[in-house]
Amino acid sequence: MPLEQLLVPGTEFLRDGGHVAHRVAMHDWSAHPLGPPQSWPTELKTSLSMMLGSRFAMCLGWGPDLLLFYNDAYVPVLGVKEPTALGRPLREVWHELWDDVRGMAEMAMSGTATWVEDMYLRMERNGVPEDTWWTFTYSPVRQADGRVVAMLCITHETTRRVLTQRRLADERARLARMFDQAPAFMAMLRGPEHRFEFANAAYLRLVGRDDLVGRTVAEALPEVVRQGWMPVLDEVYRSGRPHAEQDARFVAEPEHGAPQEHYLDFVFQPFTDQDGSIGGLVLVGMDNTRRTRTEQALRRREAELEQLNRELEQRVAEHAHERSLNWQVTPDMLGVFDRDGILERSNPAWQQVLGWSHEELAARPMRELLHPGDRGAAAAACQRLHAGEPLLGFECRMRARDGSYRTLSWVATPQGGKFYCSARDVTAHRAAVAALAESQAQLRNLFETSFQLQGMCALDGTLLDANQAALAMIGASREDVVGRTFWDTPWFAGTPGMPERIRAGVLRAAAGEPVHDELELVLPDGRRVLELSLRPFRGADGRITAVVQEAIDITERRIAEEALRQSQKLEAMGQLTGGVAHDFNNLLAPIMAALELAADPAANPERRARTIAVARQSTERAAMLVQRLLAFARKQPLQTVVVDVCALLEGIGALMRSSFDPRVRIQVRAGADTPPARADWNQLEMALLNLGVNARDAMPEGGTLTLSARSAEVPGPGAPRALPAGRYAVITVADTGAGMDEATRARAIEPFFSTKGVGKGTGLGLSMAHGLALQLGGCLHIDSAPGKGTMVELWLPSAGEP
Incomplete structure (x- = not known):
């Protein structure tokens, strides 16, 4: 249905x-x-x-x-x-x-x-x-x-995202270990000052230091400056052309130990940033010190060549055997190309990665296996090789035997009309990098398109980022505010006292405490009300690394709430006016009748006396009505004195026992720690009597009416939040009567609202008690439910110790 x-x-x-x-x-x-x-x-x-x-x-x-x-x-x-x-x-x-x-x-x-x-x-x-x-x-x-x-x-x-992040982190760690375990030494230098951004273990062993990252070459390796390599680095960075050396002599000066001479084969390869500018240099090479020293020893012993020829042939054979073993077992794809792009020699890694046998690879130019989208870049790379330039870090996609494509990263160098190359399969690494980039892009898009005002600052309060919703509120760009302390930005600078308040909140959040606050700010487009949340941001290791800010603009909601309150006030004034007019009309009728009878000389004296007595009673009721209206309006003059709350309750309890139906059992419970209250004794007594009458009327078949008092601190458990901090005397009038439902309890303190029926009450008793409590600096609290009775609490400021 x-x-x-x-x-x-x-x-x-x-x-x-x-x-x-x-x-x-x-x-x-x-x-x-x-x-x-x-x-x-x-x-x-x-x-x-x-x-x-x-x-x-x-x-x-x-x-x-x-x-x-x-x-x-x-x-x-x-x-x-x-x-x-x-x-x-x-x-x-x-x-x-x-x-x-x-x-x-x-x-x-x-x-x-x-x-x-x-x-x-x-x-x-x-x-x-x-x-x-x-x-x-x-x-x-x-x-x-x-x-x-x-x-x-x-x-x-967030299960999928958490698992993806963990897989990506494991992949990055694996790649970092691979680079660190590579036999070739590698380092990355950033910027014109050649600042170390990365150096693997082989490079650190070569130079004999382990504190390179973050320092410039000149700072970390002064021997490089003395040996004249800085102009070479500067020229490669300036021109963007790679520089290769073979058997270059370099004397390392370790931090601990004697200088060591090395002979190196290496390439200084420039790399570009996303904007196309030269970002820095990559240094890749092999330490050939042993080989070079052997060759130098052989040249020094040319005179003894015949005598050493057999020994030299044996060494060459051993060296060839070692190279053959490396050729067979290395996971890198090693090969030799001719000038037409035919792979003349290839090691077993080619077949392991692409699936093609050596014979199949040698039967056609390698460009036939290239992905169509990479052929232009590959042709340009081949032109550089033919021009005599080494190739480092070039990537392209090549078709495997099963029809899929694998991404290969190449290192190649020309030698004697041939091209000697090494390729590595980086397909999985590139997929992981792409997945991470996509995830970061999605998170950024969510951040920028959120309707909430969001941002992040460092632990010292420096603003690191803010989304478009937050920037639009102050009409600023990200560059205008990033780098400034959060509390000194235009969001808070125009509101007196607000920077100090925000600074305290940021410091609390940086210490690990989530902070929630409601703020009224003076902004370029006027006053706005925000709900602000400051919470600590933790890194993968659980440490707090930043503070996240989130805010919601609730200005319109506050305006709507204020309009609703004004409407309710007008409705209450209408009810008050109608009620007062009705009551005064009822009270004036006997007074007018008495005046007319008094003006009639022929009227019966007994009737005249009776009518005048009724008029006098109406006059007293009118005076009482005016007194309650003043109490409700909180404008009657109060004669405040120090009131002994316990004594007051005992007196009222005795009065109720003598005047109420015997079926209503009266209990008085006043705690010994109840402090005296500062109040108008008569007005307070009248308010409590009215509350007692209401409780009695709620128990027509009898029940228990309890008058109690206690001491309370604000803030404290169960205390109304509108009260200022301090000590209060809390007077409670509780009954076991019918109780009130939600709708009745919501209107209980409205003027002239009554559930007793016509002629049984003015409906001002609770209103008067409520107005009296507010005028004295306290409040009135009602707790009631159908069938569970009613409890009314008067919170009055303490006048001292009990």
């Missing part, structure tokens, strides 16, 4: 809720603690309406048992649990996760929102345990008096 046909009055909040809304409408709620949906609390209906229409995965835990509700996007999270999860306690539905999330749920129900990113949970949603990661927030849902009645969870599964 369509959802529209299932809806009954009071369930309109399900109209746009999708599949789960249909489930809620079809569900049999007759035996459920919440009862039918049309009788659910307004906060529950409002929360469900917002949640069911959202595309984010959301769930709601209602009441002390956290009864579970959820939307369509949350159904895949439940998996096979979904058919029986609706309306059940959260601890039963997610029993396997309850120990993990219980603390956060209880924190939300105590009034504190929580946020968790990439939290590991081992959950059962498809019948078997799964390793999962989640980012979610638990937020409290409050009713009109501020009491938390539910917990709202917004969640997003």
Whole structure:
């Protein structure tokens, strides 16, 4: 049956809720603690309406048992649990996760929102345990008096991203180990000052130092300057042309030990940045010191060549054997090309990587295996080789025997009309780099397109980044604010006292404490109200490395709330005016009748006296009405004195025992630590008597009326948050009567609002008590529920010790 046909009055909040809304409408709620949906609390209906229409995965835990509700996007999270999860306690539905999330749920129900990113949970949603990661927030849902009645969870599964990041990190570590274990020495120099950005283990062994990265060549290796290599480095960087050397003499001066002479084959190869400019140099080479020294020894012994010829042939044979072994077992693809691009010689690695045999590779030019998109770049590289330039780090895609393409990184050098090359399969590495770049691009896009104002700053407060929403609010570019301290930026600089407040919040977040604040800021386009969140950002090792800022512009919401308050004030004034007019009209009628009778000389004296007595009584009631109106308006003059609260309650209790129905049992409980209060004794006594009368009327068949007093500190557990900090005397009037429902309790302090019927009350008793408490610097708090009685608390500032 369509959802529209299932809806009954009071369930309109399900109209746009999708599949789960249909489930809620079809569900049999007759035996459920919440009862039918049309009788659910307004906060529950409002929360469900917002949640069911959202595309984010959301769930709601209602009441002390956290009864579970959820939307369509949350159904895949439940998996096979979904058919029986609706309306059940959260601890039963997610029993396997309850120990993990219980603390956060209880924190939300105590009034504190929580946020968790990439939290590991081992959950059962498809019948078997799964390793999962989640980012979610638990937020409290409050009713009109501020009491938390539910917990709202917004969640997003990050399992795939976490696993991808771990795989990419492992791949990067593996590649770093490969470079570090390479037999060739390698280093990367950045910028015109030739600053070391990378050096592998072979290079560090060559120069005898291990603290090169971050230092310039001139700073780290002064022997390079003395031996005249700096002009060569400068020329390669300036011209962009590589420079190769064979058997170049270099004397290393280790930090610990004697100088060592080396003979090196190497290439200085420039590399370009993304903008096409020369970014620096890559140095790759082999230490041929042993070979060169052997050759020098052979030349010195040319006179003894005949005598040493057999020994030399033996050494050559051994060397050839070693090279043959390296040729056979190396994973690098080694080969020799002729000038036509025919691979004359190739080692077994070619067949292992591409699948082609040596005979198949030698039967045609290698360019036939090139990917069509790489043929132009490969032709240009071949031209450089033919011109005598070595080739280093050139990449292209080549077709394998199975039809797939593998990405190869080449090193080649011309020699004697041939081209000697080494290629390495970097397909997996390039795929991992591309995946990482795509992930970073997606995260950046989410950051820039978010409607929230987002940014990040260093632990010292220096702003590192901000998204477009945040920049648009102050009409600035990213370059205008990045690098400045966060609290000195245009977001806060124009609001007095705000930079100090933000600086304190950033320092708290940098220490590991999430900070939430509501700010009213003076910005270039006017005043705006923001909800700001500052939270610590942790790196892979768990250390705090930055502070993340997130803010929501709630200016329009605050304007709407203020408009609503003004409307409510006007409505209350209308009710007050109508009520006053009605009461005064009733009071003036007997007074006018008495005046008319008094003007009639022929009137019966007994009747005249009776009418005048009624008029006098109406006059006294009118005076009482005026006094209550002044109390409600909080404008009556108060004669404040130090009031002994315990003595006051004892007196009022005795008065009530003598005047109330005997079926109403009066109890007085005043704590010994109750401090005296500063108040108007008469007005306070009248307010408590009115509260007592209300309690008596709520128990027509009898019950217990309790007058109690205690001491309380603000802030403290259960204290209304609107009060300033300090000590208070709390007077409580509690009954065991019928109690009030949510709608009645919301209107209880409205002027002239009464549930007693016509002629049984003015409806100003609670209004007067409320106005008196506010005028004295305290407040009035009501706690009531149908069938559970009513408790009214008067919070009055303390006047000293008990």
